[in-house]
Amino acid sequence: MTVAVIAGAAESPYTRHPDPETTTTESLLTDAFLRALASARIERSAVDGLGVASFTLAPDHCIDLAWRLGLRVRWLMDDANGGASGVNMLQHAVRAIEAGDAETVVLLAGDRLLREEFAALTGGYNRATRDYLTPIPVDGPNTDFALLTQRHMAATGLSRADYGRIPVAQRRWAAGNPLAVYREPLTLEEYLAAPMVAEPLCRYDCVPVVSGADALVVTSADRAPGGIRIRAIRALHNTDGQEGDGLRTGLAELDLWEAAAAGPGDIDLAWVYDDYPVMVLVQLADLGFGDARSVLARIDGGWPLNTSGGQLSAGQAGAAGGMHGLVEAVRQLRGEGQVRDARLALVTGYGMVLYRYGACAGAVVLEA
Amino acid sequence: MTELLVPVCENGHAVFPPRALCPRCGSRDWHDQPAGPGTAEQVTTHRAGGQIASVALDLGPVVVARADGVAPGARVRLDESQGKMIAFPIS
Numbered sequence: 001m002t003v004a005v006i007a008g009a010a011e012s013p014y015t016r017h018p019d020p021e022t023t024t025t026e027s028l029l030t031d032a033f034l035r036a037l038a039s040a041r042i043e044r045s046a047v048d049g050l051g052v053a054s055f056t057l058a059p060d061h062c063i064d065l066a067w068r069l070g071l072r073v074r075w076l077m078d079d080a081n082g083g084a085s086g087v088n089m090l091q092h093a094v095r096a097i098e099a100g101d102a103e104t105v106v107l108l109a110g111d112r113l114l115r116e117e118f119a120a121l122t123g124g125y126n127r128a129t130r131d132y133l134t135p136i137p138v139d140g141p142n143t144d145f146a147l148l149t150q151r152h153m154a155a156t157g158l159s160r161a162d163y164g165r166i167p168v169a170q171r172r173w174a175a176g177n178p179l180a181v182y183r184e185p186l187t188l189e190e191y192l193a194a195p196m197v198a199e200p201l202c203r204y205d206c207v208p209v210v211s212g213a214d215a216l217v218v219t220s221a222d223r224a225p226g227g228i229r230i231r232a233i234r235a236l237h238n239t240d241g242q243e244g245d246g247l248r249t250g251l252a253e254l255d256l257w258e259a260a261a262a263g264p265g266d267i268d269l270a271w272v273y274d275d276y277p278v279m280v281l282v283q284l285a286d287l288g289f290g291d292a293r294s295v296l297a298r299i300d301g302g303w304p305l306n307t308s309g310g311q312l313s314a315g316q317a318g319a320a321g322g323m324h325g326l327v328e329a330v331r332q333l334r335g336e337g338q339v340r341d342a343r344l345a346l347v348t349g350y351g352m353v354l355y356r357y358g359a360c361a362g363a364v365v366l367e368a
Numbered sequence: 369m370t371e372l373l374v375p376v377c378e379n380g381h382a383v384f385p386p387r388a389l390c391p392r393c394g395s396r397d398w399h400d401q402p403a404g405p406g407t408a409e410q411v412t413t414h415r416a417g418g419q420i421a422s423v424a425l426d427l428g429p430v431v432v433a434r435a436d437g438v439a440p441g442a443r444v445r446l447d448e449s450q451g452k453m454i455a456f457p458i459s
Binding site for chain 1: 384385391409410412413414415416420421422428429430431432433434450451452453
């Protein structure tokens with residue numbers, strides 16, 4: 001059987017305040033596309049599949065992008081799953097390669113988000129949000145995750161200072177990622193003194209909105225013998241119809257470790273979707289890494305988690321947030337980052353807040 | 369402002385926000401029913417001012433609403449106008 005691998009990965013640098021005259025969603029996606037092809041040492045003419053996730057490409061779709069990039073393709077995918085889009089597109093692309101529907105797929109995710117574009121995105125995220133949250137009004141997803149973090153605090157006994165250990169640790173990693181938008185050290189004292197956004201969330205609990213794009217090249221191991229292998233990839237969405245407390249995701253019900261023939265103890269580095277610190281702890285608990293306090297102790301000890309700085313330091317470029325972790329894990333597995341001799345990496349995706357918390361969750365185990 | 373109405377299926381299952389099919393029984397036969405009382409479970413204060421609560425209705429669904437002057441654990445009723453949900457303490 002054909003084995004699919006990730007042959008290349010790249011990020012178009014994130015920026016806080018792009019010049020709208022020169023930076024568009026298409027220019028960012030194009031930049032990531034070219035960087036990923038260069039990373040994979042694959043020519044544009046070899047690409048016969050294209051997938052894209054973007055909140056701001058509309059009214060264009062994937063086929064418009066294929067046209068503008070000059071690609072003849074046998075496989076197309078428009079993904080609309082935000083923070084879960086990277087893992088979701090990878091899952092589909094792997095099956096397409098394995099089945100022979102395509103030979104070389106490029107997956108793109110990214111957005112240019114000016115202030116007013118971000119407000120329009122969060123206010124009209126879906127009909128439930130547009131009709132029943134935006135009129136209140138709420139502060140985008142910050143409100144929902146403030147309420148969720150309060151539930152998590154009640155369930156675990158954690159304090160604000162405990163959640164702060166995550167952005168503080170991730171900022172240490174960000175210092176080694178030239179593409180992170182925030183790289184200067186962050187202390188717990190600065191975290192605790194930061195302006196509140198929605199109690200108990202402060203500024204450093206909320207991702208900086210940036211513009212940028214990420215890209216992956218997926219092809220067969222025959223074409224890219226040194227590529228990163230996909231040991232297992234699984235997802236589960238809308239597990240509880242938004243009728244629970246949001247403190248458990250679909251990751252808790254995956255057979256990821258069985259499929260990977262590995263366990264949490266085998267993982268050399270992890271990239272766990274960090275739209276808010278609380279969700280890092282929730283997802284790691286779901287995947288069997290232990291309760292919040294034991295995970296925090298590992299994070300304090302320098303465990304390679306969200307080594308790009310995570311979205312909390314590197315920034316969240318709209319739908320690119322769902323692919324950023326995959327690009328970072330590939331960078332580390334190739335020995336291009338700070339983590340030495342990493343063989344197995346975990347990457348998760350999480351997102352699509354339907355009304356009170358994210359409904360989508362997926363995870364992948366990558367192997368160098 | 370009038371009391372929030374929530375969709376209830378023919379078998380008595382209440383949901384909010386509305387669904388196409390009842391998640392429990394699959395019914396698509398809905399009618400609206402007054403939301404009735406609920407309990408403010410968590411309350412957050414926004415940087416822009418004002419409080420927002422997660423309100424668990426006695427009917428079951430959880431509704432996010434403006435909730436100024438509402439403390440966690442308080443019993444509330446929900447009014448609604450064009451999607452703007454407001455929780456008032458029940459005295």
